[in-house]
Amino acid sequence: MKHFLYFLIPLVLLAACGQQERISKSVFDEVNKAMEAKKLSDSQITQEAMSWGDSITTEAQQQLMANLHKAVNEQGAAGALDFCSVNAAPIIKELSDKYGVSIRRTSFRARNQDNLPTEDEFPILDAYLYNAENGIENEPNIQSIEGGDILLYTKAIVISTEFCLACHGEPTNDIETGVLSKIDSLYPDDSARNFKVGDLRGMWSLKIPKKAVVLRF
Numbered sequence: 001m002k003h004f005l006y007f008l009i010p011l012v013l014l015a016a017c018g019q020q021e022r023i024s025k026s027v028f029d030e031v032n033k034a035m036e037a038k039k040l041s042d043s044q045i046t047q048e049a050m051s052w053g054d055s056i057t058t059e060a061q062q063q064l065m066a067n068l069h070k071a072v073n074e075q076g077a078a079g080a081l082d083f084c085s086v087n088a089a090p091i092i093k094e095l096s097d098k099y100g101v102s103i104r105r106t107s108f109r110a111r112n113q114d115n116l117p118t119e120d121e122f123p124i125l126d127a128y129l130y131n132a133e134n135g136i137e138n139e140p141n142i143q144s145i146e147g148g149d150i151l152l153y154t155k156a157i158v159i160s161t162e163f164c165l166a167c168h169g170e171p172t173n174d175i176e177t178g179v180l181s182k183i184d185s186l187y188p189d190d191s192a193r194n195f196k197v198g199d200l201r202g203m204w205s206l207k208i209p210k211k212a213v214v215l216r217f
């Protein structure tokens with residue numbers, strides 16, 4: 001029986017992968033047909049994805065900031081830290097579901113280790129960091145990934161105000177001891193500290209299905 005199972009598992013995996021490729025091919029054909037019917041060019045699609053990405057990240061940023069300011073005012077930085085650690089992800093997830101676009105924030109110096117960059121994100125984040133360190137302004141970026149089915153939209157996140165330093169600044173000068181000990185206990189591998197105003201903090205990363213962009217025309 002055991003041997004039979006070992007034999008079965010790779011077969012099931014193979015079947016699953018094969019099916020995914022077929023789905024991807026049919027999505028590709030469908031998107032191409034829709035593009036032809038609507039007479040859309042790749043550059044129109046990229047432009048639309050860019051402005052959609054801009055508006056989604058602006059909305060996400062505003063929601064996070066509104067909730068964070070409220071939490072800091074009501075509970076102080078230490079209480080807000082709990083709020084952030086529990087609520088940042090669900091707020092972003094809700095927007096992801098609303099638009100059918102996968103949304104996340106990523107950073108080389110992540111607090112939450114789930115936010116470290118993926119293989120696709122790494123070189124883009126690296127380029128943003130290079131620009132930031134060399135005084136070159138960072139513009140949002142669109143790249144085609146996953147065989148062209150997905151457009152990866154990215155936008156730099158900068159430490160824009162001193163407000164961020166209460167949780168991401170220098171432990172000795174900016175972060176209260178109570179806040180620091182909470183960070184240390186919630187995030188033992190934290191490296192999202194020692195930032196200064198103007199530093200690159202990370203980037204927004206949106207996986208926008210090309211199909212969803214075509215449907216917006």
Ligand code: HEC
Nearest residue numbers: 080081084085088105107110111112115163164167192202
């Ligand atoms: C009250 C404390 C607090 C403040 C103020 C704060 N953050 Fe954070 N930040 C956190 C916590 C906690 C996390 C980890 C959230 C999680 O676990 O998903 C985080 C995560 C992040 C991330 C995701 C990447 C990572 O390191 O996991 C970014 C980007 C970020 N913060 C940027 C900012 C910016 C920009 C500001 C100022 C506008 C700011 N934060 C202000 C507590 C704070």
